[in-house]
Structure formats: C-alpha cells, structure tokens
Amino acid sequence: MTNKNVFLEKSYMTRSEENYIKTIFHLGGNTTTLISTNAIAEQMETKPSSVTDMSKKLAEKGLVHYKRYQGVTLTKLGVKAALSIIRKHRLWEVFLVEKLDFTWDEVHEVAEQLEHIKSEKLIDQIDALLGYPKYDPHGDPIPSKDGEFLERDKQLLSDMPKQSLGVCVGVKDTSPTFLKFLDKNQIALGNTIKVLDIEDFDQSLSILVNNKKLNISHQIASNLYVKKQN
C-alpha cells in the first residue's frame, strides 16, 4: 500500500532528486559547463539555498560534481539518470497524443507526473506500443533505452533567408500559449513553410503555410524549428 519495499530497484531517486537532475541536464549540465545555483533555482522556481542543499545531496549520491560557489555538472551516472527521465517524459507525451487524443499543449503537465513512475517494463512496453518513436510531439528527440538520441538537423525559422523553404520539425518554446497560437494558425509539425519576405523594420516575416499567406513576428519565428529544404 505504502511505497516501502516497492522500490528496491537500482539506486532509488526521489521525485525531487529526479526533477533537479532533469533541470540540470536541460540547463546544459551534461557538458563541462558548470550550472549555477541561481540558474537552477530560477528554472525550478525555488530558492538558491534549497538548490545548495540538494546539490550536496546529489553529489553524495554520485549524480553531480559539485564545486562550492561554482555550480554543478552531471556525472556520467547523472547524465544516464537524466536521459532515463527525459526518455520517459517524451514517450509519455507521444502516448498521450497518439493514443489518448491529447493536444500538444496538454501533454507536458501530465507527463511531468508520469515520468516519475518506476517500472522498466512499463516504459519499454509503451515504447514498443508506439513503435519506438524517435521524436516527441514538440519535435524533441527521444533517447533510446541506452541513452542514444539524434538531435535533428534543424534551424530557427528566424534564421532562414528570404524565399527559402523549410519543413516544420519542432518548437523551442513549448508553453501552451505558444502551441495554441500555432494550432490557431494551422501550423503543425510536418508543414512546409516558405519564407516570402522579412520586414527590415522589425524582422517580422511573411510566410506561406498550407497555401495561405501569414504574417508572424520575429518572436514567433525564433521559436519555430524548421529543416531547410534544398
């Protein structure tokens, strides 16, 4: 009934620990760059003092390298843990969209919960059920069981030249507000986008999607990833 002997699995991580590891990864902590206490605190909407406490704890467990007053980076073990959580998160997102008719702006919140479920068989079977997808509904790559994943060949729409052609392959901002805006304007992954013109004054773009002309701000264009077509 209670979660006692249930989680004898490998090295048990609490939900909180998992969230820290995931955040550090997303802030670039899998490289040699030290991630600052403040950056983590801001991202997680918590206080720097809490981050310090957790950094020590994660260092104890061998998940991060922690240098006082400098910040943290993930150890190999930490990267592995992060990829495992991200894999789960993204697979659940695909599941929600593909099997349960969730829209791409609804999936994040629920996946934040589902990613913490402990069962290797569960996530492997979900993976199989979905046909081993390589990308989640926002175009982000899904790490394989052993942590491999391919970042897609992509660039921001805002970096494309006039008259160029691209296929929408992902979003940078995954907030419901932005995703709903895209839905409203019928912009979806897979769509071909042609850059008709770029306004000198404010870098806003005139684009062609679904055979319709559309004007979008620079801010929109700088949150949309496309794959350039030759």
Added chain:
Amino acid sequence: MTNKNVFLEKSYMTRSEENYIKTIFHLGGNTTTLISTNAIAEQMETKPSSVTDMSKKLAEKGLVHYKRYQGVTLTKLGVKAALSIIRKHRLWEVFLVEKLDFTWDEVHEVAEQLEHIKSEKLIDQIDALLGYPKYDPHGDPIPSKDGEFLERDKQLLSDMPKQSLGVCVGVKDTSPTFLKFLDKNQIALGNTIKVLDIEDFDQSLSILVNNKKLNISHQIASNLYVKKQN
C-alpha cells in the same frame, strides 16, 4: 518542474492521504462499521500512532468521521474519493494487461503508482481506449466515473457443492504467489470449473478445468470466485 501550481484541481489529496482513504474503504469503512486504528496500521504496515495522526487530518478535511478510541468511517466525500482512486487503479490494471502484455501478477505494483496520477482527462481517455471495461484482471468491478459499480454474482469455489459447475470470475487473494500458481495450473478467468469431489478429511477438491483433472487444497478453493451455472 516542481509540483506547485500544477494541482489546483478540486480538493488536493497527497499520495499518503489517498492511500489511507483507499485502505479504509477496503477494510469496509464505506459502511457504518468503524474501522480501528490497529486494523489500518496493520494493513498499511505502519504504526498505530501514525494512523491516529492521519485520521485527525482526514477528519479535518471532511473525508472521514473520526471518533477518538473508536475508529473511522468514510464520509460521503471520502467514499467518493476512495472510488475515484480504486477506479484509477483498476483501469490502469486493465490497461497494463490488455495493451502492454503485463501478466495479472505484475500489474498491482505499477497500478499502485499510476493510481495517484492527477488528470481527469487521462483516466477518462484510458477508460475509453479500453472500451469502458466493467471488471479488472482479477475480476473486481471498476467504478464508473460517477462511482457506480456492480458487484458480480459470485461465490467462493470452496462453497460450491459436489458435481456443481461454475465459471471462474475472480480471485480473493491477488498476491503474485497465488496468481502464479493459477497460471501454472492453467486456471484463468472465464474457465469453466466442475467440482468432481470434495475430500472429507481436509476439504481439498478434485476439479475439472480445461478437461484436465486437478486436485487443489481448500485454501486455494477459498480464494477463487466462481459464478454458479445452472
């Protein structure tokens, strides 16, 4: 990232609170029978003092009626909460078996985690995906969204007379050990069972399943539910 503003839903219940409510329900707390502190503690493998603390907390929240030194029963609200959790648990069990090839002895542990996921849309869509099942893999009824469920017409195999015929519709003990025993002997829900003989000495039964004769102890028979055939 952290679970802060995420759960603005109705009256938020912690995982621990949900587990207590569920246990109280299973111990019969939806009737007028007061459930004792000790009974709850034993079932949850925790200490009576912890149960007392939680009972007060649940009473505060209007989920149980709590009488000092007497025990608790669920309020209407408590019953509703319990049924909601049980509904989730059992739907997830069906999902695991039907869609992810889990065996019936593997589902409980994972469902214990999944039942705490907060998303009404999620569970309703799972329900739809499964075709609104009425029973879980152990034969237990699944409450509908509004808390209705039909207990099946069933009786223990050990209460059946000699030469009678029944269809296996559920198990009382749902432990992996027992379920694996049933698998090994090819006893599954839906099987027709004929009671050939009952041994006077130890109440062990000689039964016919899948056209095979089998001897089972009284303890086995008293954990198998059948629907009597006329």
Added chain:
DNA sequence: ACCAATTTTTAGATTTGTCTAAAAAATAAT
C-alpha cells in the same frame, strides 16, 4: 466491579525538502 490486557492516543524526536535571514565568497565597478 475490579484488575489485567489490549488498544489508542499523546508527546517528543526524526527525515526530507523546503524556507528566511545572515554570513561568506566571488564578481564587478570605480
């Protein structure tokens, strides 16, 4: 009705994860 045994509650401590406020270190500015 009384004593003994059991059950339940209280009181105080512990762990995890968080916070605030103050101190210490690092960085930036003149």
Added chain:
DNA sequence: ATTATTTTTTAGACAAATCTAAAAATTGGT
C-alpha cells in the same frame, strides 16, 4: 586596490509524514 554588488552558502526554522516510548482509555475476565 578597495568598495559595492551579486551570488552562494550556512544556520536555524518549518511542514509533512513517520517513528518510539509513555500515558490514557477501552475491553475482557473473573
């Protein structure tokens, strides 16, 4: 290079959920 600012850490406190040990209430036996 010294001061000011920012960042980070420490110290101490708090809430949730648990525990142990002791006290209080209930139940059972004679």
